[in-house]
Amino acid sequence: MGDMASAMNNLRSRSYEGFVILLKMINYTDNSSTEAGATFLVPIDKVLSEYTLSPLNIQQFVLRHRIEKPLPFKNLMSFPTGTQIPSGLPNQTFTITNGGWRNFNVNNAKIIAPNICKSSLIKCHGIDAVISLHQQTIPPPPPALMPPPANIPHPDLGKNIPSTIHRQKPQISLTEATPGTLEDQNSSSGGVRPLLWEVLVIWLFSYLVSLLLFTLNI
Numbered sequence: 001m002g003d004m005a006s007a008m009n010n011l012r013s014r015s016y017e018g019f020v021i022l023l024k025m026i027n028y029t030d031n032s033s034t035e036a037g038a039t040f041l042v043p044i045d046k047v048l049s050e051y052t053l054s055p056l057n058i059q060q061f062v063l064r065h066r067i068e069k070p071l072p073f074k075n076l077m078s079f080p081t082g083t084q085i086p087s088g089l090p091n092q093t094f095t096i097t098n099g100g101w102r103n104f105n106v107n108n109a110k111i112i113a114p115n116i117c118k119s120s121l122i123k124c125h126g127i128d129a130v131i132s133l134h135q136q137t138i139p140p141p142p143p144a145l146m147p148p149p150a151n152i153p154h155p156d157l158g159k160n161i162p163s164t165i166h167r168q169k170p171q172i173s174l175t176e177a178t179p180g181t182l183e184d185q186n187s188s189s190g191g192v193r194p195l196l197w198e199v200l201v202i203w204l205f206s207y208l209v210s211l212l213l214f215t216l217n218i
Contacts, residue, residue: 004034007122011042014116016126018048019065026059037070037121038088041106043130051130063088065131070123073114077104092133107131 008020019042028034042065043051053061066088076096079085083096085106097105104111106127113126 003119003121004028006119007040007117007124010117010119011124014113014126015045016042016116016124018045019043022048022053022058022062025055026062028062034122036068037123039067039069039071039123039125040117041065041067041094041109041111041127041131042116042124043109043127044112047128047130060089064092064133065127067094070121072123073104073111073125076106076111076114076125077101087133089133094131094133107133 004023008023011017011020019040040062064087067085068088077098079096079098081096081098083098084093085096086092087094094106099105109127109129109131111125112128115123116126117124
């Protein structure tokens with residue numbers, strides 16, 4: 001008896017007949033589909049009886065409940081909460097929520113019957129719900145490094161820039177006086193001089209006249 005057939009017998013013995021029927025419908029009794037080993041997360045019959053499944057989607061349904069390597073429950077228990085495990089469908093993952101032996105969840109389903117199958121290559125764990133898968137989050141590739149820009153001359157580099165910058169001294173602008181301004185200055189400052197000369201001449205003349213009269217009297 002092959003590993004897959006042995007696993008199906010183990011599932012029947014634990015009243016997981018519904019999942020066995022699905023495996024037979026897609027000819028999963030062929031060991032070539034599980035020759036490298038696999039783990040099945042098997043919903044209980046009550047859950048399967050309430051789930052509407054098209055015959056065209058049976059294989060996808062089975063792959064949605066498959067892990068691509070044999071994992072005994074003790075191996076699953078080693079995964080911390082948040083661990084993502086690839087499912088049998090491309091780009092779809094299981095997310096582990098590890099709350100201990102009695103509260104271990106794979107996505108939305110709790111494992112309620114671990115290690116049903118005794119085969120070394122096929123492992124089966126009973127779960128209480130049909131699994132809902134999440135789209136695998138693939139981080140975007142890092143942005144490509146841009147090459148350094150070429151040496152582009154600055155527009156000011158071509159101009160004649162003096163090597164030494166001289167500080168400009170403050171300049172005082174001297175405005176030339178207009179002729180009218182000069183006349184006003186002469187009239188205000190030098191206009192007193194003719195008056196003084198006139199007084200001085202008159203005084204000198206009076207003095208000479210007085211001296212002459214004094215001489216004649218003698």
